[in-house]
Amino acid sequence: MKKGNVLVQNSKNPNGYTLPTGHIELGESFVQSAIRDVKKKTGLDVDQLELCGTKQFITSDNCRHIVFLYKTNVFNGKINEESHWIPLSNIQDYKLVSGLSDVLEVFAGTKFNELYYNAQYQLKKY
DSSP states (O other), X not given: OBTTEEEEEEOSSTTOEEOOOOOXXXXXXXXXXXXXXXXXXXXXXXXXXXXXXXXXXXXXXXXXXXXXXXXXXXXESOOOTTEEEEEGGGGGGSOBOTTHHHHHHHHHTOSOOEEEEOTTOOEEEO
């Protein structure tokens, strides 16, 4: 996050803007993975990541996925063409991937820090 803005990417499908995401590689810590994936997806070097919440969901083949949500305001570099800073005050004007507005609430530090989607993809906030 940067002065009331959030860094998003154009999704490669028509579902809208999303946050930079990735997967943990063998031998990597969660923070190392987040730093590497942000660099790979956006071109930015980030530091001083703060774990602010989690998101978990169950896929159609009954696999459980856990997403660690990190935020920072310490970054360097130039963002690539697929990435954009969007003002949080205007976020409703953009087409976002499903669930992103809930994730942004976690980043804002509201009353919850866990998003749980059950097998029917019903959301509970904790």
